[in-house]
Amino acid sequence: MTSLGLDTTLFSRGSTRQRCSLFGKSRSCHAKPIDSIFRASAAPSLVKAPSTEHPGVSFPILVNGCTGRMGRAVADAAVCAGLQLVPVTFSNSEKPNRTLQVGNVEIMIHGPSERENVLSSIYNEYPNVIVVDYTVPDAVNGNAELYCKLGVPFVMGTTGGDREFLYKTVRDSNVYAVISPQMGKQVVAFLAAMELMAEQFPGAFSGYSLQVMESHQAGKRDTSGTAKAVISCFQKLGVSFDVNKIKMIRDPKKQLEMVGVPEEHLEGHAFHMYHLTSPDDTVSFEFQHNVCGRSIYAEGTIDAAIFLSKKIKSKTDKRRIFDMVDVLREGNMR
Numbered sequence: 001m002t003s004l005g006l007d008t009t010l011f012s013r014g015s016t017r018q019r020c021s022l023f024g025k026s027r028s029c030h031a032k033p034i035d036s037i038f039r040a041s042a043a044p045s046l047v048k049a050p051s052t053e054h055p056g057v058s059f060p061i062l063v064n065g066c067t068g069r070m071g072r073a074v075a076d077a078a079v080c081a082g083l084q085l086v087p088v089t090f091s092n093s094e095k096p097n098r099t100l101q102v103g104n105v106e107i108m109i110h111g112p113s114e115r116e117n118v119l120s121s122i123y124n125e126y127p128n129v130i131v132v133d134y135t136v137p138d139a140v141n142g143n144a145e146l147y148c149k150l151g152v153p154f155v156m157g158t159t160g161g162d163r164e165f166l167y168k169t170v171r172d173s174n175v176y177a178v179i180s181p182q183m184g185k186q187v188v189a190f191l192a193a194m195e196l197m198a199e200q201f202p203g204a205f206s207g208y209s210l211q212v213m214e215s216h217q218a219g220k221r222d223t224s225g226t227a228k229a230v231i232s233c234f235q236k237l238g239v240s241f242d243v244n245k246i247k248m249i250r251d252p253k254k255q256l257e258m259v260g261v262p263e264e265h266l267e268g269h270a271f272h273m274y275h276l277t278s279p280d281d282t283v284s285f286e287f288q289h290n291v292c293g294r295s296i297y298a299e300g301t302i303d304a305a306i307f308l309s310k311k312i313k314s315k316t317d318k319r320r321i322f323d324m325v326d327v328l329r330e331g332n333m334r
Contacts, residue, residue, distance in 0.1 A: 059309045060126045062086040064143065065134035066100060066107055069268060070294055074132055077298040079103040086122060086129065090115050092136065116146060123152050130305050133158050137222050141165055148173030153312055155304045157183050160222040170321050178308050180324040181225025183300035187289055188324040191229055198236035206238030207279045215249035215259045215271040223248060227272055265292040303327055
C-alpha cells in the first residue's frame with residue numbers, strides 16, 4: 001500500500017500544527033503564517049514615492065477599490081515600488097464624501113455616477129495610466145466595459161462576474177489588460193504546474209475521488225476562482241467532481257478550530273486543500289496551499305501592472321489580453 005502527500009504551503013515561519021476534521025476524518029493540517037480631489041475641471045496631481053527598486057519604471061497607477069482591504073494593500077505596494085499613485089478611487093456608495101490616506105497620498109473617493117467623467121479626465125491628462133481593479137464581483141463587467149469604452153489598460157484582480165463576457169468585452173475593444181483570478185505569483189506557478197500535468201497526463205487519476213476545502217475571510221462572497229481552476233485540472237486528469245461540492249469555510253470559529261487559521265489572519269487568508277483517494281482507499285494524494293495576509297497578491301498585482309506597462313510601450317506583442325502566467329514567463333518579477 002502506498003500513501004503519498006504533497007504539501008505546497010507558501011510560507012514557513014511561525015508554523016502551528018493541530019488536528020482538524022475537514023472532510024469527516026481526523027487528519028493533520030498546517031497553518032504557517034507569512035510575516036504582510038479630483039475636481040470637476042482638473043485632474044489631480046500625482047505623488048511618486050522615491051525608489052530605486054525599478055530604475056526607469058514609473059507610470060501612474062489608479063487603484064479602483066482602495067476602500068477595500070485588497071485595494072488598499074495594492075495601493076501601499078504601488079507606493080513602495082515607486083510608482084505614481086493617482087489620488088483617486090471609486091466606491092459603490094453614491095456620495096462617499098471622504099478621503100483616505102495611503103502613505104503621504106490623500107486619495108479622494110468618488111461615487112459610481114462620477115466614475116466615467118473622473119476616469120476620462122485622468123486618462124486624458126495621463127495617457128499612460130494603468131487601472132488596477134479590486135472591487136466586488138458584481139462590478140467586474142460594468143467596470144471592464146468602462147475601461148474598454150475609454151481605452152484605459154487595466155489589471156483585473158477582482159474575481160467573479162461573467163468571465164466569458166469580460167474577455168469578449170476586452171477582445172472587442174482591443175484594450176491591453178491582465179486578467180487573472182489569482183495574483184499570487186507562487187500560487188500561479190502551482191496552477192501552471194497543475195495545468196501542465198493535466199495536459200501531459202490526461203486521465204492519470206481516473207476513478208479517484210476528490211474532496212476540496214477552501215477557507216477565506218468572511219467577506220469573500222464567491223467561491224475561490226483558484227479552487228475552480230485546480231478542480232478543472234483534476235477533471236482533465238480523470239477525476240469526476242462537482243464544483244458545488246467544494247467545502248467553503250467562512251465561519252471564523254470553524255476557521256480557527258477546524259482549519260487552523262491564525263487568529264490575526266481571519267480577516268485576510270486563503271487556505272486550500274485538495275484530497276484525492278484511490279477507488280480502493282489504498283492510495284491518497286494531498287495538495288495544499290495556505291496564504292495568510294494579502295502581500296502575496298499585492299506584490300503580484302504590481303508586477304502585473306509593470307508587465308502591462310512594458311507591453312504597451314514596446315508594442316511588439318500582437319496580443320492584448322494577458323494573465324499571470326504571462327507575467328511569470330517574462331521573468332522580470334521583483
